[in-house]
Amino acid sequence: MSIHTPPHTPTRPHPPSYPLSPPQPPPPPRPQLQLMTPKRATTKSYIPTPAASRPSSPIPSLTIDTEKPRRSSTSISRTPSSLSLPLPLPLQHTSLGLTKRHRRLTALLLTSLFLLLALAYSLFHLSSTGRLLPIDVLLSHPSSPPTTPSTYNARPKPPPLPPLLLSPEEELAALVSHLASVLDTNSLPAEIDPSLPIDPDYLLGFDTRGPDRETVDAKVRDMVADTWATLPVVVFTKVPPLPPARSFVAHPLQAGPRSREVLSILSSYSLTPAPLEISLDSTRPDSPLLLRALARLTASSLPTSSTEGEVSLPLLLLGGKAVHRTVRNLHANGELRGMFREAGVGVGRNPLKDTKR
Incomplete structure (x- = not known):
């Protein structure tokens, strides 16, 4: 009985072993994108993202705070981390409603000027026609007898002074x-x-x-x-x-x-x-x-x-x-x-x- 032995094949030397690099930590999760807008309500709503841009894990979400902020005397500073939305078209043309305020002031001034002119014309017309009492009669004592324009004009007016003669x-x-x-x-x-x-x-x-x-x-x-x-x-x-x-x-x-x-x-x-x-x-x-x-x-x-x-x-x-x-x-x-x-x-x-x- 013969024993078959396989032919001896020379073994190749193993390559030198080098130290392996340390394992890389896993990448940090992607930060969630938040849109800073004035808060109008305390409730939060979830807006789903498209499936193509949705990673396997974790699922990102867009959170919008709708609570209305309080007004302060200091101006709001805009940082790169906050996003600002453009104003609506009507507010871009009328900044804070100043045009409307100016129109109201102009109308008020014109109305006041018209009333003053009407009052001056009425007083001039009444004084020229003898229907208005003089100021000294109007400011007389309340206990004095009442005087009307007709009775005042009916009074005999004093004669004009004669020419002055000097010694x-x-x-x-x-x-x-x-x-x-x-x-x-x-x-x-x-x-x-x-x-x-x-x-x-x-x-x-x-x-x-x-x-x-x-x-x-x-x-x-x-x-x-x-x-x-x-x-x-x-x-x-x-x-x-x-x-x-x-x-x-x-x-x-x-x-x-x-x-x-x-x-x-x-x-x-x-x-x-x-x-x-x-x-x-x-x-x-x-x-x-x-x-x-x-x-x-x-x-x-x-x-x-x-x-x-x-x-x-x-x-x-x-x-x-x-x-x-x-x-x-x-x-x-x-x-x-x-x-x-x-x-x-x-x-x-x-x-x-x-x-x-």
Whole structure:
């Protein structure tokens, strides 16, 4: 019996064994996609995904929070992790409804303007037709008898005030105040008749026809007092006009003999306030009118010159009264200094005592 032995086949050497790499951990599960939208309700709804994109495990789901968030004063910051949906088409064109608010404000303003115009027109129409009472009657005391427009219009209206007539003293003060306001431009118009009283509306700076005679008379008295308190010494001379500065400066070389003497005497007393000098010569267009007007206003105290109806110059006014005596004689006997003090003029020095020294 023979034993069959298979032929010996050489065995191949095994390749060297290398350490195997550590096993890789399984991939992490895919994160679920969440859409951050304002929450309107506390319930959660499940939205299935298409079968093609659905992995074997785990099953992803899209969760939407519908709970309405609370409003806060801070602005909402948008992060990359949150998704923002586009606004609807109507909200894109009307941002927060401002256009509608502007339309309401415009309509309100136009309506208010129309009502104001209608009210103003109604008041003007009622006042012009005599159907509206004056404001003083409407605001009268409640205990006063009721007044209607018909009864008010039926009352006899007071007659208009007669034209104001000034006395010679008041007219002289008004004339001096008018000339002293602007010496270079204030002059009498050529149509004035100097032999008649000058219109008070031209000389005075207020309405002489209202509201009542007592008020007008009080204003005239105040004007006279203010004029002579501000200008206690006024002298009319035949000296060329002064420079723009209206300070009292004597012109001994340009003045006539009499005017030169009066100016020199007045300057020797250092008076306060300084005398006002008004020159009446050929360079002033209203000189003839002023000479005749001054002759009429001072006729009771001053003699006239050789020319009929004209006053002789120089003319000195102390406190609104014309000095009818020679100024040189008053200065020599010392009376002129006392007259200055009576007129309220401050005398700086006594030239008579300085001469004696």
